[in-house]
Amino acid sequence: MTEVTIVGLLILFSVLVGAIVMWFEKRKKLNKGGHAHNQEAPAEPAEPAEPDAPPINLPELSTAERERLEKLASQAFEAAVASATDRFGKNLDETSGRLNDLVTRLTTGIVEKELEVYRANVDEARKAALASLANMQNIVETQQQTLQKDIDRALAERRDYLIERLDKKLGEAVAAYLVDSLGQAADLGAQRAFLLESLERHKADLKNEFSDET
């Protein structure tokens, strides 16, 4: 049963209840008005009977008897109306209760459905957020690794450069020390073998060079 149907039923039920209440009030007014009229004025002359209908001779009731009958009728009518009203009230209560239950169930169902959709959406959003977070974490880790490699490489290059520079400076220092220490006193006689060996090492190059010239 859809919400529109429920609302339509409620409107119909309200109109019906309103109509019944209005009818009941009107009836009460009519009863009161008729009773007063009967007390203040004598009964109106009876309408002329239809010419075709045979005259009915009803027994004349005394005023007291008529009042008693009217009272009894009125009481019976009121009792009947009260009973009907009571039944109607009960039915109305039951119907209202059912409707309330129905509305509650429907509302609960709708709310549950909406909650379910909401939960599903939240779950999807949570999964998307987690996926995005994981992706971002991967990117950050990759960047971190790249950065670490760059730093390591730069440090290694710097270290190699410094070591090379230190070696070079040390070599220069040693050479300068040897030059200052030996000066002109270098013993070339002791280097004789080294000198000849140096010439021997470049013998082929020298030969090639001078053979080209000649």
Added chain:
Amino acid sequence: MKPNLPEEVYSVDQILAVSEELHSYSVYLAAQRVQGVAGEPFILSSRAEAAVKRIPEDQRTDAGIEAYRLQLEGLATTAPAVTLVLAAQAKAGLKQELVNWLRTNVHPDLLVNFRANPNIAGGIVIRTINHVYDCSFRQALLAHPEKFTKALDRV
């Protein structure tokens, strides 16, 4: 006659000096030949004497010596040359030994100039027109500076 450089003559300066001496000697011989009398003997240096000995005996006249001298001067500009840089002034014996090695193994008419440069610390630098072969101690130290650091680690 192809000039044949004596072992003792190995640099341009020496060639020019010997040439000047040979020129004086040829003039002396020419004067003797013209005058026909023997004057005071002409004393040659050991290098000039070695150069004269390179001339065949039948050509050791003033003209022959002059011709040889001119060829020597020409050789000073045309012969291949090499410069040897040492850490100090080398003694004559060492120089001669190096020259002999070069003329035996590289070129028979090679001219050798010697230079002294204490900055190379030791060893030898061989310079030709086109190349420099650096076998100095300084180059050895600078070429492999890490060896010194490694040596320090072992100390």
